[in-house]
Amino acid sequence: MSQDVLLDIKDLAVEFRAHSSRIQALRGIDLTLLPGQFHALVGESGAGKTVTACTVLRLLPESARIVRGSVVFQDHNLLSMSGDVLRNLRGREISMIFQQPSKYLNPSMKASHQIMESLRYHLGYSDRAAYGEARRLFEKVGLPARREDMARYPHEFSGGMRQRLMIAMAIACTPSLLIADEPTTALDVGTRLQIINLLQDIRRASGMAILYVTHNIGIVKYAADYISIIYAGKIIESAPRELLFSEPMHPYTRLLLASAPGRDKRGARLRGVPGSVPRPDDIPAGCAFHPRCPIAQKECQETPPPFVRLRTPHRCACFYPGRMGDGPEEGPEVFTGAEFARPKTSFPKTSAAQTTKTAQTTKTTETGSAAFPGSQGQPAPVDAEPPRGQGDVPREGAGVRPSILLRVENISKTFAGSGILRRSPVEALNGVSFSIEEGDIFGLVGESGAGKTTLARIILFLEHPSAGEIFFKDTRLSSLPAKKMREMRSRIQIIFQDPHSALDPRLTIRQSMEEGLKNLGVPGDKRRAQVKSLLEQVEIPWSQEDWYPHEFSGGQKQRIVLARALSMKPEFLVLDEPVSSLDVSIQAGIINLLLDLKKEYNLTYLFISHDLDLIGYLSTTIGVLKAGRLVETGPAGQVLSNPRSPCTRELLENPLSFLSLSETKKI
Amino acid sequence: MKTCSRKKHHKIRRFFFTLSCAYLLLLAVAALAAPLIAPYSPTRQFLDKRLLEPCSEGHLLGSDELGRDVLSRLIYGSRSLLAVGSISVSIALAAGLLLGIMAGLRGKLLGGCLMLLIDGILSFPTVLLVITVISLFGYGLAQMILTIGIVFTPVFARIVRAETKSLMTEGFVESSRALGTRRLKIVTRHIVPNMLPDLIIQATILFASAIIIEASLSFLGLGVQPPSPSWGLMLKDARSYIFQAPHLAFIPGIALAATVFSLNFIGDVVAEKLNPKL
Numbered sequence: 012m013s014q015d016v017l018l019d020i021k022d023l024a025v026e027f028r029a030h031s032s033r034i035q036a037l038r039g040i041d042l043t044l045l046p047g048q049f050h051a052l053v054g055e056s057g058a059g060k061t062v063t064a065c066t067v068l069r070l071l072p073e074s075a076r077i078v079r080g081s082v083v084f085q086d087h088n089l090l091s092m093s094g095d096v097l098r099n100l101r102g103r104e105i106s107m108i109f110q111q112p113s114k115y116l117n118p119s120m121k122a123s124h125q126i127m128e129s130l131r132y133h134l135g136y137s138d139r140a141a142y143g144e145a146r147r148l149f150e151k152v153g154l155p156a157r158r159e160d161m162a163r164y165p166h167e168f169s170g171g172m173r174q175r176l177m178i179a180m181a182i183a184c185t186p187s188l189l190i191a192d193e194p195t196t197a198l199d200v201g202t203r204l205q206i207i208n209l210l211q212d213i214r215r216a217s218g219m220a221i222l223y224v225t226h227n228i229g230i231v232k233y234a235a236d237y238i239s240i241i242y243a244g245k246i247i248e249s250a251p252r253e254l255l256f257s258e259p260m261h262p263y264t265r266l267l268l269a270s271a272p273g274r275d276k277r278g279a280r281l282r283g284v285p286g287s288v289p290r291p292d293d294i295p296a297g298c299a300f301h302p303r304c305p306i307a308q309k310e311c312q313e314t315p316p317p318f319v320r321l322r323t324p325h326r327c328a329c330f331y332p333g334r335m336g337d338g339p340e341e342g343p344e345v346f347t348g349a350e351f352a353r354p355k356t357s358f359p360k361t362s363a364a365q366t367t368k369t370a371q372t373t374k375t376t377e378t379g380s381a382a383f384p385g386s387q388g389q390p391a392p393v394d395a396e397p398p399r400g401q402g403d404v405p406r407e408g409a410g411v412r413p414s415i416l417l418r419v420e421n422i423s424k425t426f427a428g429s430g431i432l433r434r435s436p437v438e439a440l441n442g443v444s445f446s447i448e449e450g451d452i453f454g455l456v457g458e459s460g461a462g463k464t465t466l467a468r469i470i471l472f473l474e475h476p477s478a479g480e481i482f483f484k485d486t487r488l489s490s491l492p493a494k495k496m497r498e499m500r501s502r503i504q505i506i507f508q509d510p511h512s513a514l515d516p517r518l519t520i521r522q523s524m525e526e527g528l529k530n531l532g533v534p535g536d537k538r539r540a541q542v543k544s545l546l547e548q549v550e551i552p553w554s555q556e557d558w559y560p561h562e563f564s565g566g567q568k569q570r571i572v573l574a575r576a577l578s579m580k581p582e583f584l585v586l587d588e589p590v591s592s593l594d595v596s597i598q599a600g601i602i603n604l605l606l607d608l609k610k611e612y613n614l615t616y617l618f619i620s621h622d623l624d625l626i627g628y629l630s631t632t633i634g635v636l637k638a639g640r641l642v643e644t645g646p647a648g649q650v651l652s653n654p655r656s657p658c659t660r661e662l663l664e665n666p667l668s669f670l671s672l673s674e675t676k677k678i
Numbered sequence: 679m680k681t682c683s684r685k686k687h688h689k690i691r692r693f694f695f696t697l698s699c700a701y702l703l704l705l706a707v708a709a710l711a712a713p714l715i716a717p718y719s720p721t722r723q724f725l726d727k728r729l730l731e732p733c734s735e736g737h738l739l740g741s742d743e744l745g746r747d748v749l750s751r752l753i754y755g756s757r758s759l760l761a762v763g764s765i766s767v768s769i770a771l772a773a774g775l776l777l778g779i780m781a782g783l784r785g786k787l788l789g790g791c792l793m794l795l796i797d798g799i800l801s802f803p804t805v806l807l808v809i810t811v812i813s814l815f816g817y818g819l820a821q822m823i824l825t826i827g828i829v830f831t832p833v834f835a836r837i838v839r840a841e842t843k844s845l846m847t848e849g850f851v852e853s854s855r856a857l858g859t860r861r862l863k864i865v866t867r868h869i870v871p872n873m874l875p876d877l878i879i880q881a882t883i884l885f886a887s888a889i890i891i892e893a894s895l896s897f898l899g900l901g902v903q904p905p906s907p908s909w910g911l912m913l914k915d916a917r918s919y920i921f922q923a924p925h926l927a928f929i930p931g932i933a934l935a936a937t938v939f940s941l942n943f944i945g946d947v948v949a950e951k952l953n954p955k956l
Contacts, residue, residue, distance in 0.1 A: 468852075471856050473852055473855060473856065497858040497860075498858070500855075500856060500857065500858035501857070501858050503856075504856060504857075505852075505853070505856050507849045507852070507853065509849055511849075512848050512849035512850060513849035513850055513853050514849075514850055514853075515850040515854075515867075515868050515871075515872070516850075516872070517871050517872060518867075523850075526854060526857055526859060526867070527857035527858065527859075530857055530858045530859050530860075530863075531858075572853070575853070575857070576856075579857060579858070
C-alpha cells in the first residue's frame with residue numbers, strides 16, 4: 012500500500028461533446044498529492060482547473076467523457092468505482108468547497124441543519140449528537156455558535172461567513188482531502204486572508220490535504236506547499252513552492268510570475284504574455300503554449316513536450332526548461348512603445364524588494380520611511396517612490412505647476428433601501444473630496460462595497476450625487492445644461508470592469524466604435540479612418556472590424572472599449588477595475604497599453620481597483636476608500652511607505668498581496 | 679446512442695419547421711391572391727348543390743348548407759384571419775413598445791401610473807374585455823382588430839418595460855451614455871434591437887391567440903358578420919349540420935388548428951435560434 016500518496020492522477024484526459032464538436036478540456040493531467048499537503052493548482056480561465064477538481068469527485072456534467080487516465084485515491088480507483096461506494100467517499104473522505112457558497116448552500120435550510128445532514132448520513136449521528144458536533148464545528152470555523160446564530164439561514168450570513176459555513180460542512184466528517192475550487196475569489200482581500208488562514212489551521216490540526224484551485228498567485232505564494240501550473244488542459248510545471256518561485260522553468264510560468272503588477276515594480280514596464288489563452292476547442296498542435304512562447308522552436312510546434320522530471324521534485328513540460336531569462340531584451344515586448352528603455356527590476360528573486368527598498372530610502376526620507384509597526388513584527392513593506400525626473404510614470408514637465416483637472420467636493424450618495432416594508436437608506440458615499448491634477452494617475456483603492464463604482468458613476472454623471480459638487484476644469488458639472496453636458500461627456504470617458512457587457516452584442520465593433528464619433532458629428536469617411544487608426548493602436552487587426560463582440564476574447568474586448576473611449580479624444584479617463592476580470596497573463600498587456608496611451612494622448616486617469624499592488628504599481632496619487640469615506644489621500648510614495656490610516660496599513664500588510672510575499676513568509 | 683437520438687430529434691424539428699413555414703406561406707398567398715385562386719365567389723350560392731361532400735365535382739372541399747363553395751370561403755376567410763392577426767399584433771407591439779419604454783425610462787410616478795393602468799387591463803379575461811369594448815364601439819372587422827390590439831398591448835408593455843429596465847443598467851448602454859449619445863438614440867440603437875428576440879417570440883404567440891379570438895368572436899356573432907366569409911363563422915354555421923355534414927366543421931377547424939400550431943412552432947424555433955446560448 013502506497014502510504015505516502017493520497018491522490019494520484021495520471022494522464023487524465025477529459026473531453027466535452029457539444030453538437031458535433033469535441034472540446035478537449037483536459038489533455039493529460041499528472042498530479043500527485045501527499046497527505047496533509049497544500050497543493051495549489053494554478054491556471055487561467057478555461058485551462059481546466061475546475062474540470063480537474065470535478066473529475067476527482069466525478070461531478071462532471073453528462074456531456075463530459077473521460078478519455079483516458081486514472082485517478083487513484085488511497086488505492087481506490089475513483090474512475091471505476093461504483094456509484095454507491097463513491098457516494099460514501101464523497102463528503103466523508105473527499106469533500107469540496109466552491110467559489111460561490113451562496114449557490115451551494117440550500118437557502119431554505121437552517122445553517123445548523125446543513126452541517127448536521129452529512130454527520131447523520133455518513134457517520135450515523137443522532138440528531139442530538141449531530142447538533143453538538145455542528146456547534147463544535149461552528150466554533151472551529153469561527154462562526155458564532157449560539158443557538159439563535161445556528162438557526163439562521165444562509166442569506167443572513169455575509170460572503171465570508173457563508174464560506175466558513177461551507178468549510179464547516181466540508182470538514183464535518185474530517186475528510187483526508189479537501190478540494191477547494193477558488194473559494195476566496197469572490198471575497199475581499201481581508202476576508203480572503205482569514206479564510207486561507209482558517210484552512211491552514213484546520214489542515215495543520217487534522218492532517219487533511221488541500222487541493223486548492225486558483226488563478227491568484229498571491230495566495231499560492233502565501234499558502235501552498237506544492238504548486239502545479241496548468242495550461243490548456245495540461246500540467247506544464249509542478250514543483251514545491253520555493254523552487255517554483257526561485258527557479259521557474261517553463262516560459263509560461265516565468266512570464267506569469269513576471270506579469271503580475273507589484274508595488275515593487277513602480278516605474279518599470281510590466282512584462283506580459285503575448286496573445287491570449289487558447290480556446291479549448293482550438294488548442295494549438297505541439298506544445299499548446301508555443302504561439303505565445305518567446306523561445307519557441309520548430310520542435311515545439313510539432314511535438315508536445317513530455318512532462319518530465321528535471322530534478323527530484325521539479326517537473327516541467329518544456330523542451331527548453333529554464334532557457335528563458337528574465338532580462339527585458341529576451342522577453343517579448345508586449346507593446347512596441349517607444350520610450351521603455353527603463354531599468355528593469357528583475358522579478359522573482361526575493362531580493363527584488365530589498366533592492367528597491369534601498370533605492371527608495373534616498374527619495375522618501377522626508378516622508379519618514381521609518382517602519383511602522385507590523386502586526387507580526389516583520390519589517391514594514393515600504394515602497395519605492397517612482398524615480399521622478401526620469402520621465403517615468405508621473406508627469407514630466409517638472410517646472411510647470413500642473414493645474415487641477417477634476418475636483419470632487421463633498422460628494423455624498425444615499426440610496427433608498429430596497430425593502431418592501433423596511434426601507435433603511437444605504438449610504439454609499441459620505442463627504443468624499445479630492446482633486447486630481449492634470450497628468451496624474453489617481454489610484455482609488457478600496458474593498459468591494461466601499462463606494463468606488465458609485466463614485467465613478469457620479470463623476471461621469473451617470474448617477475446624481477445626493478450632495479456635493481464636481482468641478483471639471485473649474486466648470487461645475489451639475490450646473491451644465493443638457494447640451495453642454497453632452498459635449499462635456501466626450502472629455503471624460505469611462506472604462507468598465509466587464510468588457511463583455513460594455514459592447515452591444517448586436518453591433519459589429521466598427522458600429523460600436525463609430526457611435527461616439529457620430530455623436531460628435533464626424534463625417535463617414537473620416538470616421539472610418541479614425542476607427543482604423545485607433546484599432547491599430549490597440550492592436551486589433553482592421554480586418555476584424557466587422558466582427559461581433561462575442562468573437563473576441565476578454566482582453567481584446569477591453570482593448571476595443573479603450574479605443575472607443577479614446578475616439579472621443581478625452582482628457583480624463585475613469586478606469587473602473589479595467590483588468591480585474593481579465594486573465595492574469597493578459598492583464599500586463601492592457602496595463603502597459605494604458606500607460607502608453609496616457610503618455611501619447613496626455614491623459615489623466617482615475618484608476619479604481621481593489622488591488623493595492625496594481626494601484627501601488629501605477630498611481631502617482633493614492634486615495635483609500637473605506638465604507639463610503641475617503642480615509643486617506645496622498646502621493647503614492649507617501650501612502651505606501653507611511654500610511655496614516657489603519658485601513659491602508661491593513662491593506663498594505665496583507666500577506667496575500669504579491670509583493671509582501673517576498674518579506675513575510677511565515678507558513 | 680444519445681447523439682443519434684438527438685440528431686433524429688433535430689431532423690423532426692426541421693421537418694415541422696419547414697412544414698409550418700410552407701403552410702403559413704400558402705395561407706398568405708391565398709389571402710393576398712384570393713380572387714385569382716378561389717374557384718368561386720365566397721358568397722355565391724349554388725342552391726341545387728347544397729351540403730356536397732368533399733371531392734365532389736367542381737367543389738373540391740364540398741359546399742355548405744346554402745351551396746357556397748367551402749374552398750372559396752376558406753380562402754377568402756383567411757383574409758380576415760390574417761388581417762386580424764397581423765394588424766392587431768402590430769398595433770399592440772407599437773403601443774406596447776411606446777408605453778413600456780416610457781414606463782421603463784421614466785421615474786416612479788409616471789412609470790407606476792402606466793403600469794397600474796396596464797395591470798388593470800391585464801386583469802380582465804381577454805374575451806370578456808373584447809366583448810365589452812365591442813359593445814361600446816359596435817361590431818365589424820376594424821373594431822375587432824382595434825380591440826384585440828388594445829387587449830394585447832399590456833402584454834408587450836410589460837415585457838418591454840422589464841427589458842428596458844434591465845438593459846439600461848447594461849455596460850454598453852452606460853458606455854453609450856458616456857459617449858454622449860442622446861436618450862432616444864440609445865433606445866433605438868441599443869435597447870429595442872436587444873429586446874427584439876423576446877418580442878418576436880411573444881408576437882407569434884399573440885398572433886395565434888388573435889386568430890383564435892377572431893374565430894371565437896365570429897363564432898359568437900360579434901366579429902365578422904355574415905355573409906362575409908370567416909373561419910369562425912363557418913364553424914358556427916356548421917354547428918347545425920354537424921351530423922349531416924361533419925366536414926363543414928372539420929375543414930375550417932383543422933385549418934385553424936394548423937395555423938395556430940404553425941405559428942407557435944415557428945415562434946419556438948425562432949426563440950431558440952435567437953438565443954446565442956443554445
